[in-house]
Amino acid sequence: MDGSIFSYGFQYGGMLIEAALIIYVVQSSHRNRPSSVLLYLCCLLASGVARSYTLHRFGYRSTQYSYVYFATDFPLVISALFLVCLFFRRACLHQEKMWRYVRLWLTFICVMVVGISGLFFSHHYGNVLTDFYVEFSQNVYFTCLVLNTLLYLLLQQIDSADDQLGLLVCGVGIQFAGPAATLALLKLTANEIFAQSLNSLVQRICTLGMLLVWAYAIVHVRGKAIQVTRREIPVLAEVTGHLNI
Amino acid sequence: MILAALVLILSTAMFFFYFQVTCQKILRRQFDREYFQSIVNANRLEFPSLRKSLEEFGAPVDYPRLRMMLKCDFLALTYLLKNAANLNQRYSNEERLLILYFRWQFLSLAVRRLLKVGEKKAILRLTSVLQYFANVVGQRVNTVRFGNLTVADYLLNL
Numbered sequence: 001m002d003g004s005i006f007s008y009g010f011q012y013g014g015m016l017i018e019a020a021l022i023i024y025v026v027q028s029s030h031r032n033r034p035s036s037v038l039l040y041l042c043c044l045l046a047s048g049v050a051r052s053y054t055l056h057r058f059g060y061r062s063t064q065y066s067y068v069y070f071a072t073d074f075p076l077v078i079s080a081l082f083l084v085c086l087f088f089r090r091a092c093l094h095q096e097k098m099w100r101y102v103r104l105w106l107t108f109i110c111v112m113v114v115g116i117s118g119l120f121f122s123h124h125y126g127n128v129l130t131d132f133y134v135e136f137s138q139n140v141y142f143t144c145l146v147l148n149t150l151l152y153l154l155l156q157q158i159d160s161a162d163d164q165l166g167l168l169v170c171g172v173g174i175q176f177a178g179p180a181a182t183l184a185l186l187k188l189t190a191n192e193i194f195a196q197s198l199n200s201l202v203q204r205i206c207t208l209g210m211l212l213v214w215a216y217a218i219v220h221v222r223g224k225a226i227q228v229t230r231r232e233i234p235v236l237a238e239v240t241g242h243l244n245i
Numbered sequence: 246m247i248l249a250a251l252v253l254i255l256s257t258a259m260f261f262f263y264f265q266v267t268c269q270k271i272l273r274r275q276f277d278r279e280y281f282q283s284i285v286n287a288n289r290l291e292f293p294s295l296r297k298s299l300e301e302f303g304a305p306v307d308y309p310r311l312r313m314m315l316k317c318d319f320l321a322l323t324y325l326l327k328n329a330a331n332l333n334q335r336y337s338n339e340e341r342l343l344i345l346y347f348r349w350q351f352l353s354l355a356v357r358r359l360l361k362v363g364e365k366k367a368i369l370r371l372t373s374v375l376q377y378f379a380n381v382v383g384q385r386v387n388t389v390r391f392g393n394l395t396v397a398d399y400l401l402n403l
Contacts, residue, residue, distance in 0.1 A: 167270055173263030174260065176256075181252070184250070
């Protein structure tokens with residue numbers, strides 16, 4: 001009972017924050033509006049509303065709920081992958097050469113994920129909604145997590161001054177790491193009830209965590225999003241100038 | 246099965262990594278001046294002297310006292326965060342996250358102490374959280390004291 005209250009609290013709290021963030025981002029007249037975040041937030045909110053409605057109307061054990069759950073989860077997972085790709089684009093905004101290289105790798109990784117999942121699908125054709133879904137989601141979440149970590153390292157490498165992007169990336173890391181771990185646990189324990197409830201709870205907590213970090217990033221750190229690399233202080237030039245005088 | 250176990254271990258590690266990085270990014274916030282000094286003086290907090298001694302002389306000797314100092318400062322600052330010049334009388338989201346981070350680092354300090362690995366790093370992280378809290382409290386107090394006060398209002402109140 002307590003678990004379900006917490007779970008509902010996290011779910012509806014998350015939906016409220018999603019709606020508030022969407023309104024805030026849409027209303028802000030900031031030039032560098034994070035549209036990739038907006039897109040993902042819309043997907044999250046739409047899937048949350050659809051799931052809640054079906055849950056209340058048909059119940060947790062109904063076929064309708066499971067169909068709606070999987071139907072909304074698929075675009076959610078794909079949009080997550082898309083979000084990370086857009087973050088890569090933002091990180092390489094002023095570095096076209098690097099972006100060309102990164103784009104090639106991103107395409108290759110996406111093809112790899114689809115290929116591996118397709119291979120698994122061909123072996124588990126009868127259990128699309130259980131085995132295939134868990135495998136596919138775990139693969140995509142883990143891929144997003146790895147890509148996100150690579151993006152974080154890239155930001156450190158290029159010494160990016162885009163603090164907002166740094167925090168957005170951290171939020172995404174929290175969102176993907178939790179579900180990837182619990183989905184793997186689900187697979188290891190062969191869908192144990194404990195693992196199922198843990199998975200559901202962790203997903204909601206991680207989503208809420210990501211939303212709070214994003215809210216902080218969008219509201220407090222939005223002004224610094226335009227700069228891409230840190231401005232270097234021309235120490236040498238100053239010294240030379242001084243000597244000339 | 247091996248792949249799933251690998252995913253589980255790596256994902257869990259990455260979760261904690263991102264949690265830590267997020268907290269450190271929040272802690273890196275620049276304040277327009279050092280507000281924490283006045284709060285430290287007014288409440289006789291000990292974390293700046295602790296950090297100074299750690300940076301100058303290496304690891305502290307008296308571990309139980311160190312724990313007590315950090316805990317007392319943390320309790321005082323979290324109380325002030327909630328009650329001093331705070332109209333809502335509650336923590337903000339980033340403060341909640343940092344409180345969680347402090348508790349996590351406090352636990353990690355005990356483990357590091359046991360293993361004798363990176364103890365100094367954990368103490369410095371703990372003091373940086375305390376400094377952030379003191380800065381936030383100092384900034385709030387400063388805003389309330391001088392927020393809507395013009396020079397004429399100030400002189401009239403004297």
